[in-house]
Amino acid sequence: MTATVHRLGGAASPPSLDPMIAITAHDMNCVNAVILDRMQSDIPLIPKLAGHLIAGGGKRMRPMLTLASAAVLDYAGTRHHRLAAAVEFIHTATLLHDDVVDGSDLRRGKRTANIIWGNPASVLVGDFLFSRSFELMVEDGSLKVLKILSNASAVIAEGEVNQLTAIRRIDVGEERYLEIIGAKTAALFAAACRIAAVVAERPAAEEAALDAYGRNLGIAFQLVDDAIDYVSDADTMGKDAGDDFREGKMTLPVILAYARGDAEARAFWQRAIREGEAGEAELAEAVARMRETRAVDDTLARARHYGQRAIDALGMFAPSAAREAMVEAVEFAIARAY
Template sequence: MTATIHRLPTPHAPSLEPMMTLAAADMNAVNTVILDRMQSQIPLIPELAGHLIAGGGKRMRPMLTLASAKLLGYPGTRHHRLAAAVEFIHTATLLHDDVVDGSDLRRGKRTANIIWGNPASVLVGDFLFSKSFELMVEDGSLKVLKILSGASAIIAEGEVNQLTAARRIDLGEERYLDIIGAKTAALFAAACRIAAVVAERPDSEEEALDAYGRNLGIAFQLVDDAIDYVSDAGTMGKDAGDDFREGKMTLPVILAYARGDEDARAFWKQAIAGHRASDEDFAHAIELVRATRAVEDTLARARHYGQRAIDALGIFSGGPAKDAMIEAVEFAVARAY
């Protein structure tokens, strides 16, 4: 059974191009900071960090800091270093995640832990975390430091929560949303919020940008979890079925298990426990997910959170920055189509 998936009602395919164009000049400045701060007298550090940082990612999180600053008309340059700090936090978490998950691919390339080993990946991740805090301290704002350090702690909590939830067939939707709210959405929210701090805008605008980033982050992760069951390595930049083989109870599985018959639920129990992990088992999992409309409904939830992100921008005046940020939400959801 093939699920019917409805596209967002946009006149063209949503793209990150407007946001990338909007932030291009500022992103050049951010990249300069990133390249400068990842240098070390220990050659392995820039070599390994550079492998991931230059790995083809869209730099969406720092770009959100830059776009938010544009939305607010901020004329300064403080956000360049802070956007670099955001990227370092993200990169550090990716290095650690790949070790925890035992991943082989990241954005279509071999992961750092496969090339250099787990110890090097963990330690270079620690180096990048440290560099992010250097940049925060140099900015001099205790409020910025509180937002970004708080997000870093929440991300780590989310990762531990996900680790302890692995292979737990009884994981519910509420805990799943707590996990992705922490491990993904917290940094999206902080990346947007700090722009309002450096621009010295009122709390209402800080909170609106926080809500925009948080809801975008949840939508982004929901789509990621859905396309694990409908895509391939070329599209995703990782092996299709990684979540399945790692026993992750993502929303498509939570819904498929809840809606399945006795045989389907028995299969999911074995699969999540790690006893059904072959290619044939993954193909059967895809059939079950599609038959129960679990992917469709996961994407429907992503659209819901995406709309909440767009609604959060309602207090801001229209213009190229707001348009680009709205289209970034539409792009995040439309990746599944």
Template sequence: MTAEVIPLKPRPSEPSLGPIMALTAPGMNAVNQVILERMQSEIPLIPALAGHLIAGGGKRMRPMLTLAGAALLEYGGTRHHKLAAAVEFIHTATLLHDDVVDGSDMRRGKAAANLIFGNPATVLVGDFLFTRSFELMVEDGSLKVLKILSNASSVISEGEVDQLTAQRQIETSEERYLGIIGAKTAALFAAATRIAAVVAEKSEAEERALEDYGRNLGIAFQLVDDAMDYDSDGSEMGKAKGDDFREGKMTLPVILAYARGSEDERAFWRDAILGHRSGADDLAKAVDLIARHDAVSATRDRARHYAQRAIDAIAGFPANEARAAMAEAAEFAVSRRF
């Protein structure tokens, strides 16, 4: 199954995260304070390792979506601050675990935590952050929020395992790939946005609209991440270029290039994905084949389709600053180079 590509409507200037960052800045200050407090421990290694990743930057997209959703619904309380921190802890925990599984060297432009602190400590601190996230959910007291975020955590884990089993499997289909990224990335985007409607005590329809926004944005975001592994500089991405290639990950650029390639090209991809061709020259050839078959362009086109679906999902809400900022964030997700 392939997605029908719907073009984004053109805008007069380059989209940015500026509007959503400005919208959520006061709330993010409160969220960052919760994060700082809850990552502390009497065991010095825990805040040191957690802080290495958390203080390393990142866009904080997921907690920003919780805050932006609350602003869209004109929620005036503060419950969403702790929940946004819980969302970021879930995300950070998955990143720590991912870096161990993938054997990553870089994360957010600096050495991955597992290289500095070792794999056992990195996994265990990831577990610590998961427990902190659930403490925050319990403190909130909403069983519905707990159900949404715990289910997202379960789906993310399933997606990561599915990606692991698809690794080095050249016959991985586009449909399966979309299922993987829908689980490992989009599930948390969807949950982060939906819980804003729960704390604002809005209708099920409004919950679903925000959930649809988050899920489609998450898919667009991951599609662009996977495209950037083949068409961006490593310094822009904050990780080594070609990591997906060396790890034998079947992302959409590879799936499309393989499907569109000659038999000789397919033979190259079979060897490469099995790990027999993973040197610098092999990566250069992979990039060339992907460009030759417009696989990155096609991947970005699909990302635009999902970004437009995200924008359409919130079209029924009143036109306000928050809706405009969320729409521009979706446009930024597909135009970004980092």
């Protein structure tokens, strides 16, 4: 077994996804060809709406994780191309549905599909992409792969429903929050990495290690997203700052600030979250109260913790350019907040 890797925060230059993009470039071209082919339909609105999001500037991190995981394992086949496309279709479908549920009007700095074409079209094209993803899984022919990705799809939906029922619930605690993000975000990261070990026919321990890498990276990724909702802007985030606050989402920065606040602070959070008093003045006050309680700082500290767990999970794999790229992808995910 290879020694555990300890590198979070130790890079001399700002971390980047460039190494992962470089090692997966050829395979990603194959994946993109599958995506382009399978998003087509005789109904013109379907590829038009799907293409708006798929070609909208996303980094394709989840399918890249499938490809990078395969590279770590020295997998020489091509099955992972279609499966990485299936992963991207699952992700894109959930984004289309999420924007409808959240009433979002920006995604990656562009108007969301639901704003342009309406909620019904966005939901139905999301359903189309889910269906395409399952076609790709079935074509692969592995029941184990099908089980992993179909289970991830179900878990994501459960996480979204769990989050929906937690909206404006000021009593939501850290444990439930971690359940929500573990389902709605980390489950697909984990599955995207794990399926590479299945197609490469590697031992259960390596499958579990890639699952742990993806799951912990996914949690860290979402923690950072939830933190920068209060300390960033639309140009950086690709969505409006404070969206979570206005929607009454009990993310970890709010949970920590509420738990650490005095009676006056708690009354503020109850008005803002539970009663929906969440204008620009309230957002400014929320950010100030988070600074007082170090809620954002501690959210990012937790992100670094989960990021290190992701890096440690790679310790059983031999040193390689692919492993280094996966380590740097974790560091990149954390560095987005700085």
